[in-house]
Amino acid sequence: MKVVLEHLTKIFPSRNKKDKNAEVVAVNDFDLVIPDGKLIGLLGPSGCGKSTTLFMISGLQAPSSGKIYFGDDDVTKLAPENRGIGLVFQNYALYPHMTVQQNILFPLQNLKGENRLSKEEMLKRTNEVAKLVQIDEYLNRKPSELSGGQQQRVAIARALVKMPRVLLLDEPLSNLDARLRLQTREEIRRIQRDTQITTIFVTHDQEEAMSISDFIVVMKLGVIMQTGRPQWVYDDPANLFVAKFLGTPPINVFKGTVEGEKLYIGGQEVLAVKGAADQEVYVGIRPEGFILKKDGKLACKVSGIDVMGRDVSVVSTHTSSVNPLVRSIISSDEMGNISAEEARFDLKPHKVFLFNRETEQRVYFGEQNEAHEKMVAEMKEAGQYYVHEGPLPREADDAERHTEAEAPKGFFAKVKSLFKKKPKEAPAENGDMGSENAEPSAENADMPVEKENGESEAE
Amino acid sequence: MEKTKQAKTPLTKMEKKIRAKAIFNRWKAWLYLLPALVILGLFTVWPIINTLRIAFLNDYNGLMEVGGATFSVGVKNFATVLKDPSFLTSLGNTMLLTVITVPVSTMLALLIAVALNSIKPLRRLLQTIFFLPYVTNSIAIGMVFMAMFNMVLLKGHEPISLGIINTIIEAFGGTRINWVNAGSSKVANMVVLIFYIVWNALPFKILVLLGGLQGVNKQYYDAARVDGASRWRIFWRITVPMLSPMIAYVVITGFIGGFKEYTSIVGIFGDRMGPVGADGSLNTMVGMIYDSLNDGSQGIASAAALILFVIIFIVTMINLYVSKKKVHY
Numbered sequence: 001m002k003v004v005l006e007h008l009t010k011i012f013p014s015r016n017k018k019d020k021n022a023e024v025v026a027v028n029d030f031d032l033v034i035p036d037g038k039l040i041g042l043l044g045p046s047g048c049g050k051s052t053t054l055f056m057i058s059g060l061q062a063p064s065s066g067k068i069y070f071g072d073d074d075v076t077k078l079a080p081e082n083r084g085i086g087l088v089f090q091n092y093a094l095y096p097h098m099t100v101q102q103n104i105l106f107p108l109q110n111l112k113g114e115n116r117l118s119k120e121e122m123l124k125r126t127n128e129v130a131k132l133v134q135i136d137e138y139l140n141r142k143p144s145e146l147s148g149g150q151q152q153r154v155a156i157a158r159a160l161v162k163m164p165r166v167l168l169l170d171e172p173l174s175n176l177d178a179r180l181r182l183q184t185r186e187e188i189r190r191i192q193r194d195t196q197i198t199t200i201f202v203t204h205d206q207e208e209a210m211s212i213s214d215f216i217v218v219m220k221l222g223v224i225m226q227t228g229r230p231q232w233v234y235d236d237p238a239n240l241f242v243a244k245f246l247g248t249p250p251i252n253v254f255k256g257t258v259e260g261e262k263l264y265i266g267g268q269e270v271l272a273v274k275g276a277a278d279q280e281v282y283v284g285i286r287p288e289g290f291i292l293k294k295d296g297k298l299a300c301k302v303s304g305i306d307v308m309g310r311d312v313s314v315v316s317t318h319t320s321s322v323n324p325l326v327r328s329i330i331s332s333d334e335m336g337n338i339s340a341e342e343a344r345f346d347l348k349p350h351k352v353f354l355f356n357r358e359t360e361q362r363v364y365f366g367e368q369n370e371a372h373e374k375m376v377a378e379m380k381e382a383g384q385y386y387v388h389e390g391p392l393p394r395e396a397d398d399a400e401r402h403t404e405a406e407a408p409k410g411f412f413a414k415v416k417s418l419f420k421k422k423p424k425e426a427p428a429e430n431g432d433m434g435s436e437n438a439e440p441s442a443e444n445a446d447m448p449v450e451k452e453n454g455e456s457e458a459e
Numbered sequence: 460m461e462k463t464k465q466a467k468t469p470l471t472k473m474e475k476k477i478r479a480k481a482i483f484n485r486w487k488a489w490l491y492l493l494p495a496l497v498i499l500g501l502f503t504v505w506p507i508i509n510t511l512r513i514a515f516l517n518d519y520n521g522l523m524e525v526g527g528a529t530f531s532v533g534v535k536n537f538a539t540v541l542k543d544p545s546f547l548t549s550l551g552n553t554m555l556l557t558v559i560t561v562p563v564s565t566m567l568a569l570l571i572a573v574a575l576n577s578i579k580p581l582r583r584l585l586q587t588i589f590f591l592p593y594v595t596n597s598i599a600i601g602m603v604f605m606a607m608f609n610m611v612l613l614k615g616h617e618p619i620s621l622g623i624i625n626t627i628i629e630a631f632g633g634t635r636i637n638w639v640n641a642g643s644s645k646v647a648n649m650v651v652l653i654f655y656i657v658w659n660a661l662p663f664k665i666l667v668l669l670g671g672l673q674g675v676n677k678q679y680y681d682a683a684r685v686d687g688a689s690r691w692r693i694f695w696r697i698t699v700p701m702l703s704p705m706i707a708y709v710v711i712t713g714f715i716g717g718f719k720e721y722t723s724i725v726g727i728f729g730d731r732m733g734p735v736g737a738d739g740s741l742n743t744m745v746g747m748i749y750d751s752l753n754d755g756s757q758g759i760a761s762a763a764a765l766i767l768f769v770i771i772f773i774v775t776m777i778n779l780y781v782s783k784k785k786v787h788y
């Protein structure tokens with residue numbers, strides 16, 4: 001089932017009715033086409049509106065404006081139970097008083113009229129779905145007797161049993177431990193392939209989204225930043241936010257300048273950038289975009305080396321770097337080229353992304369143009385091309401990063417800031433340690449405690 | 460060997476101090492509990508033991524014991540209680556009131572709690588209104604009820620005063636009923652009592668159930684909605700099981716409270732425990748215990764109290780047994 005979102009917007013009214021500015025725009029004019037039978041990952045930092053979008057698709061939250069279509073049906077006003085969706089909650093929401101079987105049966109027992117199945121059919125369907133998610137051994141257990149991963153699969157089974165048109169997963173893996181997470185995400189992928197149900201999957205973990213999605217939708221503050229095949233979004237980010245959000249270790253960002261089709265970082269010419277106009281830029285360099293060379297153009301101060309087996313991560317600093325540390329990943333064979341203090345790198349042009357310093361939008365150069373156009377053509381054909389154009393939405397703390405921190409305004413803010421500084425000046429550890437030591441050793445308990453108290457009072 | 464040697468050497472001042480402190484630390488919890496323990500022992504534990512003792516002393520009388528009389532040990536008190544015709548009346552009344560009021564008030568409280576939980580406007584106001592009986596004196600409420608159901612007639616005349624209930628009945632074209640006055644039927648009396656007890660029991664139950672409801676994760680309801688469950692099914696399959704610990708608590712305490720019913724009858728009918736001319740017809744177990752105490756027969760009162768205790772104990776055990784199977788913690 002194709003899912004189409006048209007100008008979808010969700011505004012949460014402010015608690016304080018007088019203050020109009022306090023209302024929150026969780027999802028802002030959201031346009032998206034989700035093709036039939038695909039797995040889509042909604043990806044973004046917490047608070048970007050991805051769960052709200054999911055809940056609007058499910059019908060549990062009503063959009064403030066905009067339309068939702070399943071195929072050709074307008075379901076915007078339809079109640080959740082009539083939409084034919086399966087929803088898996090972040091904490092699974094399995095009914096704790098029912099067994100696994102009763103949990104999975106529950107949606108079937110709610111069917112009415114001609115859709116209602118006979119008891120044998122219900123049990124048959126339940127068993128089929130349980131087999132699909134591999135929990136058929138545990139049908140008679142209560143959810144509390146299952147592990148997190150098993151509970152997760154029961155939740156998926158409950159969502160699948162009524163054969164939904166669309167399967168919605170809200171951060172389905174965030175409550176699992178690392179190993180289980182890997183395993184379960186493969187499982188979700190397998191189940192989705194087997195059932196061919198259009199699946200929308202919300203996560204803040206970019207690795208998770210990239211590994212199992214057909215397409216990812218990167219969101220920020222309720223706005224789509226970029227959509228596309230995961231690898232494309234990684235290789236061809238449309239703006240600085242997308243570049244920074246995808247990839248582990250994260251992309252390295254430098255302040256740089258383009259002059260005469262040459263890129264300068266910290267006054268040093270580092271790369272020829274054909275076709276880029278003169279401007280101030282942010283330079284994003286993927287960790288794997290560095291080539292270690294004795295006479296490399298980018299000189300960094302080495303502060304440490306993390307050996308990760310096959311690869312080596314060189315941790316260094318650079319005066320023009322926006323992040324405190326520059327992380328580069330090189331093959332361990334090249335380790336010999338690092339001196340104790342300085343590492344010099346050349347850059348791989350296709351791993352270097354330029355972003356205008358003002359707009360933070362991508363500035364293409366050289367061969368990147370061709371690659372970009374090829375991708376765009378392909379994505380447009382798939383109906384999946386969407387890149388945010390125009391000014392990027394900015395959070396309050398974003399603004400702070402760009403301008404110097406302002407002095408606190410108003411009396412209370414000033415007082416607050418005074419209190420914030422205090423603990424740094426007066427080392428609090430002294431007092432704590434003293435009293436801790438004094439407690440267990442009763443021998444000369446009285447003396448040091450008194451002394452410490454006296455000191456702290458004097459302060 | 461080393462240790463014993465050390466212990467024999469005289470303790471230094473510091474060591475003595477440490478030892479005293481250690482001993483103090485070991486016993487300080489009991490020291491702090493002492494006032495409470497003394498008072499509880501004196502006014503709760505001892506009376507319970509004394510009741511047991513008195514119940515098994517034949518023809519016990521407190522004044523005579525002070526005077527130096529001794530009593531033989533036996534079960535004569537119990538026999539007296541069981542043979543007393545008012546015992547059967549009291550037991551019957553108590554059972555009837557409890558068996559009817561506990562389920563009725565629990566169901567009503569559950570419905571009201573669910574309704575209160577699902578509305579936003581007026582919720583606080585309604586909560587306050589429902590909670591009012593809890594903070595009002597039950598004798599006072601009883602007197603108001605008596606006024607509401609009252610009807611004073613003179614022979615061959617129009618009624619001198621007519622309570623609001625009868626006024627309403629007449630306004631709808633019914634005939635007035637003698638609820639609580641002289642000559643009223645026992646059925647009418649019981650209806651008034653049940654009405655009163657249910658109303659009086661609601662606030663506490665609503666409070667507990669509403670608290671339980673607010674603790675239920677909203678996501679279960681979202682999940683049930685997505686799964687297409689009707690309101691009725693959500694209520695029976697989600698709400699009731701989720702609230703089952705609270706429901707069990709309310710039912711068990713309701714039964715215990717029901718078997719101790721006394722004040723409601725005093726409030727409406729006064730301490731003659733029945734309408735004028737039918738004294739004692741509405742007596743309950745606790746009422747019977749009071750009567751015996753007033754007669755100076757503490758032995759019989761103690762025996763009746765023990766019988767009541769056994770009944771409550773058995774009923775609570777049954778409750779717990781049922782709830783173990785039906786309650787989902």
